[in-house]
Amino acid sequence: MNDTLAVEARAIEKTYRLGFGARKVVRALKGLDLKIRPGEIFGLIGPNGAGKSTAIKILMNLVQASNGTATIFGRDVRMREARRGLGYVPENPTPYEYLSGREFVTYSARLCGVPSSELEQRVKESLDRVNLTRAADLRIRRYSKGMTQRAVIAAALASKPKLLVLDEPTSGLDPVGRRLIRDLILEERQKGTTVIFCTHIISDVETLCDRLAVLLAGQCVKEGTVASLLSGDAPKLEVVIAGLSAEALGKIPGTSAITPASERLLATVSESDLQGVIGAVIAAGGQVLRITPLRFSLEDMFMQTLQGFQGPAVGGEIE
Numbered sequence: 001m002n003d004t005l006a007v008e009a010r011a012i013e014k015t016y017r018l019g020f021g022a023r024k025v026v027r028a029l030k031g032l033d034l035k036i037r038p039g040e041i042f043g044l045i046g047p048n049g050a051g052k053s054t055a056i057k058i059l060m061n062l063v064q065a066s067n068g069t070a071t072i073f074g075r076d077v078r079m080r081e082a083r084r085g086l087g088y089v090p091e092n093p094t095p096y097e098y099l100s101g102r103e104f105v106t107y108s109a110r111l112c113g114v115p116s117s118e119l120e121q122r123v124k125e126s127l128d129r130v131n132l133t134r135a136a137d138l139r140i141r142r143y144s145k146g147m148t149q150r151a152v153i154a155a156a157l158a159s160k161p162k163l164l165v166l167d168e169p170t171s172g173l174d175p176v177g178r179r180l181i182r183d184l185i186l187e188e189r190q191k192g193t194t195v196i197f198c199t200h201i202i203s204d205v206e207t208l209c210d211r212l213a214v215l216l217a218g219q220c221v222k223e224g225t226v227a228s229l230l231s232g233d234a235p236k237l238e239v240v241i242a243g244l245s246a247e248a249l250g251k252i253p254g255t256s257a258i259t260p261a262s263e264r265l266l267a268t269v270s271e272s273d274l275q276g277v278i279g280a281v282i283a284a285g286g287q288v289l290r291i292t293p294l295r296f297s298l299e300d301m302f303m304q305t306l307q308g309f310q311g312p313a314v315g316g317e318i319e
């Protein structure tokens with residue numbers, strides 16, 4: 001079995017120097033480790049300035065790490081061969097706007113070494129996949145933001161990459177476009193492509209990603225499968241009750257977050273208290289109408305992680 005990791009980053013540090021005499025220092029990454037397996041859809045989340053795009057740019061060899069090493073399919077990211085089979089959608093793409101979408105995708109595919117005999121077909125397929133065929137011969141300067149984003153995504157797909165790196169690919173896209181990106185990522189998973197997906201839309205990470213990392217102030221503070229990151233909390237249930245006043249329900253131990261809802265009451269109860277609460281509700285003359293598990297979402301986990309963090313959540317550390 002080939003157990004080479006698709007991406008491995010070890011103790012990556014990145015310090016940007018700014019200002020007159022480069023005296024101001026921004027510590028964007030502070031010892032980042034990442035391991036991404038082949039075929040995995042890997043989510044990268046974190047607040048603004050956490051270092052996500054810096055990490056991605058280091059993997060793409062667009063930014064040099066100050067310390068640490070990174071490899072793509074076992075090759076140092078600084079080697080030319082490491083960039084074969086890469087598709088990259090940057091967070092603020094600026095394609096050549098005097099080219100048409102078709103010309104831009106053709107140009108990108110050529111640069112990625114797509115053979116001339118396959119070029120036309122590949123470009124057509126890629127434009128089709130992002131629904132840009134009708135506008136393919138219009139210059140990019142006439143495109144809307146979402147159309148430009150689609151052209152850049154088509155360019156990243158044209159080389160049939162082994163590793164697809166998407167830095168906020170849904171920004172600027174309408175709901176149809178967002179759905180398209182989700183479907184596209186799922187199709188790539190079927191093909192065995194490794195995908196790094198950086199986004200602020202946490203529900204997309206929850207539905208699409210096999211594993212994810214949460215970056216905070218240049219460090220990875222949580223990493224694992226979506227399920228493992230959500231299983232830490234004790235399961236909670238929502239119980240719908242009738243025939244009791246909110247006051248009476250509030251007196252029953254184990255009930256919390258009591259909310260009235262059209263002649264009924266909703267209460268949050270932990271799994272361990274459930275039997276006691278049901279017994280007490282019935283004894284007090286009430287009825288339990290429905291019990292639904294309350295799912296702790298990735299969004300809740302993200303907010304909790306931010307709350308528990310001591311330091312500047314937004315932006316790198318400036319010294």
Ligand SMILES: Nc1ncnc2c1ncn2[C@@H]1O[C@H](COP(=O)(O)OP(=O)(O)OP(=O)(O)O)[C@@H](O)[C@H]1O
Binds near residue numbers: 016046054091
């Ligand atoms: N070229 C640069 N020069 C100086 N500082 C930079 C540069 N690029 C990024 N930084 C700083 O590094 C830190 C991390 O930025 P980065 O773009 O990696 O964050 P991010 O997690 O992608 O944020 P966002 O969610 O807003 O895209 C920020 O404090 C940012 O100001």
Ligand SMILES: [Mg+2]
Binds near residue numbers: 052053054167
């Ligand atoms: Mg970014």
